[in-house]
Amino acid sequence: xxxxxxxxxxxxxxxxxxxxxxxxxxxxxxxxxxxxxxxxxxxxxxxxxxxxxxxxxxxxxxxxxxxxxxxxxxxxxxxxxxxxxxxxxxxxxxxxxxxxxxxxxxxxxxxxxxxxxxxxxxxxxxxxxxxxxxxxxxxxxxxxxxxxxxxxxxxxxxxxxxxxxxxxxxxxxxxxxxxxxxxxxxxxxxxxxxxxxxxxxxxx
Numbered sequence: 001x002x003x004x005x006x007x008x009x010x011x012x013x014x015x016x017x018x019x020x021x022x023x024x025x026x027x028x029x030x031x032x033x034x035x036x037x038x039x040x041x042x043x044x045x046x047x048x049x050x051x052x053x054x055x056x057x058x059x060x061x062x063x064x065x066x067x068x069x070x071x072x073x074x075x076x077x078x079x080x081x082x083x084x085x086x087x088x089x090x091x092x093x094x095x096x097x098x099x100x101x102x103x104x105x106x107x108x109x110x111x112x113x114x115x116x117x118x119x120x121x122x123x124x125x126x127x128x129x130x131x132x133x134x135x136x137x138x139x140x141x142x143x144x145x146x147x148x149x150x151x152x153x154x155x156x157x158x159x160x161x162x163x164x165x166x167x168x169x170x171x172x173x174x175x176x177x178x179x180x181x182x183x184x185x186x187x188x189x190x191x192x193x194x195x196x197x198x199x200x201x202x203x204x
Contacts, residue, residue: 081119127191154179
């Protein structure tokens with residue numbers, strides 16, 4: 001009888017041990033999943049911050065191009081991703097607002113009929129690739145003061161360029177003599193192929 005009783009106790013202890021091992025395994029898996037989720041969230045936040053910083057770089061590059069090419073801004077400069085007019089129907093920056101391609105920005109270089117081709121810049125040191133398209137917010141190409149043209153305008157000042165306390169974008173002072181608004185649309189592709197789009201409206 002004593003031997004049988006010991007065998008039952010041993011079997012019961014073994015059963016309890018197996019149950020505890022299963023519970024501990026489940027707890028360990030839950031901890032690992034929680035750590036993986038935290039790492040994924042942290043990585044996503046880091047990639048998002050990097051994309052936003054890169055978008056700032058792309059926008060600054062677009063502003064620098066406009067400042068260096070003021071005399072060309074009344075006409076399309078398609079090789080540089082610049083367009084001097086926006087149709088009344090607007091533009092489809094992501095290609096999903098309408099079912100037609102005639103208002104799309106051709107970010108992926110696969111839409112021959114898309115009218116807007118971006119200026120693509122080299123990737124940065126973090127593996128972010130970026131491109132931009134600039135639209136002058138006018139109805140037609142040509143001098144913004146021309147008869148029949150209709151542009152989004154801001155009140156003009158009496159200085160050639162803004163100074164401290166006046167309108168500026170980043171390190172660039174914005175001109176007040178030609179108060180036409182421009183819209184810069186940027187697309188950022190991160191090292192994991194995550195996409196980020198930004199739009200900035202400013203005046204020169």
